[in-house]
Amino acid sequence: MTETKTRRRGAELERAILDATWEQLSEVGYTALTIEAVAKRAGTSKPVIYRRWASRAELVIAAWADRIPIDPAIPDLGSLRADLVWLFDRIARRVNGMMSETIAGVMGEAFRHPEVVDFLRNRLETRPMHQSLSTIVDNAVARGEMRPVPLTRRVLRMPVDLIRSEAMFSREGIPTVAVEAIVDEIYIPLLKGLAVD
Template sequence: MTETKTRRRGERLEQAILDATWAELAEVGYTALTIEAVAKRAGTSKPVIYRRWQSRAHLVVSAWVRQQPQESGTPDLGSLRADLVWLFTRVADRMAGMMSETIAGVMADAFKHPEVQTLLRDRLDSAPLTGVIRHVVDNAVARGELRPVELPRMVLRLPLDLVRAVAVFYGPPVPDEMVESMVDDVYLPLLKGLALD
């Protein structure tokens, strides 16, 4: 009965489940991942997991978000281009850190299940990335490189969308020259165009 007294609850239990999910993903991939295997690895039960996450995709997205390092600040590298190359490289590195098969699996679930689409949209809209982009643009405005600009939601999500699209065709890791092309040929011209009166 000692087990009942020391049973994990709340944040500790959630962390154990998300860690187990990530370990399962690394070991068997998204397609073969089961809630039962995650429960066993976490030392809990399927009903406990389903009370917190309604589907495998929800669980995997939560595990991925938990794996992302907390933002330690956005550097001011002296130019908008340098800051954007840093940002796109960071996004590409994170994309490479998440198994590509996992991304494909979650995206496939999103096509089949509207609630997964909603989950992904909500996660993207609340992601730290949007704050980092605003900070990079504010720095450029303060340096006089860019006129003040209103950033539509689509533009805030574009770095992630571009990196994901390139990763599909080139595979992670995204080559440095492709990162620079996304910045020089797409994102910088877009920001400058939006900043025009």
């Protein structure tokens, strides 16, 4: 008697693809990762993957976000600095969870393919981190630590930009001391300089 192979769909198929992507990424790195190898490992086909993710970079970012999800809960630790260190440290831990070769590979594809730039920009501008940062600044204003600050897209995106830049030169991951320096030397002075009179 022959067994009929059931076809996976929806969430089950997506789970298999994301797991296969992460496993391939861990084994061979970003440069050697192929959609064909991911499809084979997930038991599906390249067209099925490309219907969901338009590029290798998009697929890898989706697998990474799935493995290291963003927690939208924001503690109020009593000071702007403590809250920012907490947030920047969370971002650093997410970046530390992605191999630096992968970050470099995704950024390289972004330089060559405008659609990858659009995808990354959309992810950055719709992520819960923006709301988290707004909440932290609002709490600081309410405590009387600072005057209100207009949080433009660039200001909201800057924590990720600063941490990603630090990650490019850190082989062992971003240490807490570096996170604190970024907050103290760059981000708090920026916010205070932008505060409205």
